[in-house]
Amino acid sequence: MKHVAGMRPVLHAEWTKLRTSPGTFALLVAVVVGTLAVGASSAALSDPAPGADLPKLSLTGVLLGQAVVAIVAVLAIGDEYASGLVTVTFAAMPGRGRVLAAKATVVAAVLTVASALAVAGSVVAGWLLLPAGAVAARPAVGSLLYLVLVGLLSLGVATCIRGPAAGIGTVLVLLYALPIVNAAVADPTWQRRLERIEPASAGLAMQATVADPVIGPWKGLGVLALWSLGALLAGAVLLERRDA
Amino acid sequence: MNAFADTLRSEWTKFRTVRGWVLGTLAVAVLIVAFGLMPGMRGTCGKTGPASECALPTGPGGEEVTDSYTFLHQALTGDGEITVRVAALTGRALGDPDEPGQAVEPWAKAGLIIRAGTGQGSSYAAVMLTGGHGVRMQYDYTHDTAGRPAVVATGAPRWLRLARHGDTITATESADGGRWTTVGTARPRNLPTTAEVGLFATSPQHSEEMHSGLLSGAMGGPTEVTGTFDRLGMRGGWTGTAWHADVIGALVDGPAGGAPGPAGQSGPAGQSGAAGPPARASGFEQVGDTLRLTGSGDIAPAVAGAGGLGVSITQTLVGTFVGLVAAVVVGTGFVTAEYRRGLVRTTLAASPGRLRVLAAKAAVVFGAVFVAGLAATAAAVVLGRRVLTGNGVYVNAVPTATEVRVVVGTAALLAVAAVLALALGALLRRGAPAVTAAVLVIVLPYLLAMTVLPGDAARWLLRVSPAAAFALQQASTEYSQVANLYTPADGYFPLPPWAGLTVLAAWTALALTAAAVSQHRRDA
Numbered sequence: 001m002k003h004v005a006g007m008r009p010v011l012h013a014e015w016t017k018l019r020t021s022p023g024t025f026a027l028l029v030a031v032v033v034g035t036l037a038v039g040a041s042s043a044a045l046s047d048p049a050p051g052a053d054l055p056k057l058s059l060t061g062v063l064l065g066q067a068v069v070a071i072v073a074v075l076a077i078g079d080e081y082a083s084g085l086v087t088v089t090f091a092a093m094p095g096r097g098r099v100l101a102a103k104a105t106v107v108a109a110v111l112t113v114a115s116a117l118a119v120a121g122s123v124v125a126g127w128l129l130l131p132a133g134a135v136a137a138r139p140a141v142g143s144l145l146y147l148v149l150v151g152l153l154s155l156g157v158a159t160c161i162r163g164p165a166a167g168i169g170t171v172l173v174l175l176y177a178l179p180i181v182n183a184a185v186a187d188p189t190w191q192r193r194l195e196r197i198e199p200a201s202a203g204l205a206m207q208a209t210v211a212d213p214v215i216g217p218w219k220g221l222g223v224l225a226l227w228s229l230g231a232l233l234a235g236a237v238l239l240e241r242r243d244a
Numbered sequence: 245m246n247a248f249a250d251t252l253r254s255e256w257t258k259f260r261t262v263r264g265w266v267l268g269t270l271a272v273a274v275l276i277v278a279f280g281l282m283p284g285m286r287g288t289c290g291k292t293g294p295a296s297e298c299a300l301p302t303g304p305g306g307e308e309v310t311d312s313y314t315f316l317h318q319a320l321t322g323d324g325e326i327t328v329r330v331a332a333l334t335g336r337a338l339g340d341p342d343e344p345g346q347a348v349e350p351w352a353k354a355g356l357i358i359r360a361g362t363g364q365g366s367s368y369a370a371v372m373l374t375g376g377h378g379v380r381m382q383y384d385y386t387h388d389t390a391g392r393p394a395v396v397a398t399g400a401p402r403w404l405r406l407a408r409h410g411d412t413i414t415a416t417e418s419a420d421g422g423r424w425t426t427v428g429t430a431r432p433r434n435l436p437t438t439a440e441v442g443l444f445a446t447s448p449q450h451s452e453e454m455h456s457g458l459l460s461g462a463m464g465g466p467t468e469v470t471g472t473f474d475r476l477g478m479r480g481g482w483t484g485t486a487w488h489a490d491v492i493g494a495l496v497d498g499p500a501g502g503a504p505g506p507a508g509q510s511g512p513a514g515q516s517g518a519a520g521p522p523a524r525a526s527g528f529e530q531v532g533d534t535l536r537l538t539g540s541g542d543i544a545p546a547v548a549g550a551g552g553l554g555v556s557i558t559q560t561l562v563g564t565f566v567g568l569v570a571a572v573v574v575g576t577g578f579v580t581a582e583y584r585r586g587l588v589r590t591t592l593a594a595s596p597g598r599l600r601v602l603a604a605k606a607a608v609v610f611g612a613v614f615v616a617g618l619a620a621t622a623a624a625v626v627l628g629r630r631v632l633t634g635n636g637v638y639v640n641a642v643p644t645a646t647e648v649r650v651v652v653g654t655a656a657l658l659a660v661a662a663v664l665a666l667a668l669g670a671l672l673r674r675g676a677p678a679v680t681a682a683v684l685v686i687v688l689p690y691l692l693a694m695t696v697l698p699g700d701a702a703r704w705l706l707r708v709s710p711a712a713a714f715a716l717q718q719a720s721t722e723y724s725q726v727a728n729l730y731t732p733a734d735g736y737f738p739l740p741p742w743a744g745l746t747v748l749a750a751w752t753a754l755a756l757t758a759a760a761v762s763q764h765r766r767d768a
Binding site: 023027038042045046047057060063064067068070071074075078082083163164165166167168169172173176177178179180181183184185 | 264268279282559562563565566568569570572573576577580584674675676677678679680683684687688690691692694696697698701
């Protein structure tokens, strides 16, 4: 009971910080607009062959949206380190793990709202611009969960690395550079192996509806969830061990 | 100028004394080399004894060539002239006997040729009828001259003539055997007095673009062409009837295309390059005066990609993307850290010219990343090629100039990207959004062009976005006379290399200008 009582003010504080920090709202708008814009223009530009993965095509914008999601999450902790606010935060709320949990909660909450809007918009755009069959439930729900999990992964990574620039850099390597490197691996066995364990390629298996993905959709999302959980746990451990 | 030198020195001192930036710059180098040496690609070249060595024949200019065709020839000395009428061309896809009535491959060729010898890669000049590109004169693999358009349907034959005068070969063609039009003249590089003269037929690998979901690729397979010739005649010093038919560069050493195929290592999904045509002793038959030559392969420069074999040296630079992120983090941090710590006020108090400070910062970041990047790309290409070759993967040979351009160009790409990041950092003043923006504008267009977007949209994006700079990494040359898919996904970019870098540099200049304007207007 004491624990629950202790969690509320922390959540409240984190919510106030996130809500009032400059740029949060603009970034959340950017998640929606960026995802929609890339998704809609990919749908409009493509002339999909019969049998193409239409739901996935309409959700291409997630490739951009994930980066903005990562910024929101990285800044949630990175800005505190950059400005030195973190020392005040921990003086007021010494339970560091609890602070991280509260941050994860509020970040996940706002990202859920923004991602839901972004995904819903992309689905509508796909339904308008693409031939029939572009709307499917699992890719849409999967993309929403994917974006939220990417946010949590970014929060965990940024907690470990602390500097916002280096933190976002690490996240961008995970999300963008590794898939490109992976595509260049010509040995098919290794390629499949790597695609199964990389956060982006495994998580995006949720979007696939026709091609045989290297990993089952929910299993892939589970891999991403493990990455997020692992990053957050590592962040929590480092928070306890290190000086702020 | 002196003031600039002072500013430059103070910025350099800042850069080299902050551990994070030095480590970040080193990370650029280490990541590129590490990913370049990453094992994981395996081939069979040279792995199963000396006979399995992979090497493409090289042409007179030193370039790698594909040289396989069916050849009806005899040795002829001195000057002379040979004429033939092409009555028909018919095509067939190999490896799929259930698919009859296949159209002739656009770059299937049948016609007359004069060659230094029957060895692969020897100097030649030829006049030919193609499946879809009319009459052409080609010589020494890389040279191609278009003649008049022509489609050989039965009933509309085409006359071809090849004349030798000293070292000069003249190709002419005619629709009726009466009025002749010159297609072109050529001086092949090494044509001996006694050369092999005769008829040839060959047809390249068929490939077409394929899109399925997020994966683009190529599919296709070997094809063959049958040229039906008649009215073969010689004049002006050449006589003789002792014709030999040979299938040059076929089967013995590899799949269609005549080039040795590093099996177990193939390009994009669905490529069926390994299925060779069924063995055939001779692609020649004669019925009365009618000669039929059936051939498969090509006489052309070898290309990488869907229609080609092996990998290019660009494969060793895959770490560029990871290195790029590190370079961008360094570039952004070099300016945003000053805002974060308030150091920028000291900097500007000491050196009030804000543009000068921005320029000095840009110069320092450019220099540091360029030097680290150059060392890394040179090491990655040189060592990475050894790793690939050691793993039995065939790496396409490239001219030294191309290799230097790829190495230096990649370093320049990283350095310019770091400056772009610096400009965005000065503009946004916050590290995370600046890093993300810089990485996204460079990497996202590349990613979209390589995966989701269809060819045209992909090419457009790689012409106008900062990702155009990746054209610097293109190692293979695009030949319009060689059937291949020249898509970005296969490593062919729409812009010439340095034009691509110019696009990135232009975006960077734009961002720097915006940063300078905002620096000028805003308080630090």
